[in-house]
Amino acid sequence: MxxxxxxxxxxxxxxxxxxxxxxxxxxxxxxPADVEAVDIKSLKHHIKGADAYVSIVKSKESFDIPVFNGIAFLTGMGQEQELAKIIQLIQEG
Known part of the structure; x- marks a missing residue:
């Protein structure tokens, strides 16, 4: 998963x-997916085992996994597009 x-x-x-x-x-x-909320300070620890990162605040770091726009899920603007990208990533295996 x-x-x-x-x-x-x-x-x-x-x-x-x-x-x-x-x-x-x-x-x-x-x-199916395991979605976990964490604080930005512990992101480095949690991101090691993650397949994707949904960002709400800008990070100065870059990561070796896909990053999605979390603001879209707060506002609803662009939510369907971001969700489609997440689903595509999950289904690609």
């Missing part, structure tokens, strides 16, 4: 909201 990390400044409200929304949307489309 693919692992998706969602990170925000504190790892509480915003990342939890986005992670829950992504989980719900993926379940509706019957696409």
């Amino acid at each position: 693919k692992k998706i990390i969602v990170a925000c400044g504190s790892g509480v409200a915003t990342s939890q909201t986005v992670a829950s929304k992504i989980t719900k949307l993926l379940k509706e489309k019957k696409v």
Whole structure:
């Protein structure tokens, strides 16, 4: 199962909201994935085993995995496009 990390400044409200929304949307489309909310300070630790990263705050670092726009899941603007990209990544295996 693919692992998706969602990170925000504190790892509480915003990342939890986005992670829950992504989980719900993926379940509706019957696409299995493990979506986890973390705080930005522990991102380096969690990203090692992740297949994708949903970013809510800009990071100065770059990562060797696909990065998706988490703001789209907060605002709804561009959400379908970002979700489609995540689903494509998951289904590619």
